[in-house]
Amino acid sequence: MKLNELKISLVQQILHSEDADELRTVDELLNHGAPFELSAKEKAELDKDFADYKAGKGRNYTWNEVKAHARKRA
Numbered sequence: 001m002k003l004n005e006l007k008i009s010l011v012q013q014i015l016h017s018e019d020a021d022e023l024r025t026v027d028e029l030l031n032h033g034a035p036f037e038l039s040a041k042e043k044a045e046l047d048k049d050f051a052d053y054k055a056g057k058g059r060n061y062t063w064n065e066v067k068a069h070a071r072k073r074a
Contacts, residue, residue: 001009017023038046052058061069 014023014026053060
């Protein structure tokens with residue numbers, strides 16, 4: 001899709017959308033949004049997951065495995 005076609009497609013989608021949350025998300029993306037902040041609980045969970053990853057715990061998946069799994073569930 002060429003750039004101008006993409007722009008027109010996005011404009012049409014925005015004009016036809018009645019979902020305020022969706023439109024706010026688009027606005028934030030286009031305007032670089034507000035600074036993103038994690039809660040202390042979210043940060044702690046990510047820190048634990050990262051520590052587990054570095055320690056070799058758990059199962060890691062390739063991008064192809066993730067896509068195949070998602071397609072099976074769709």
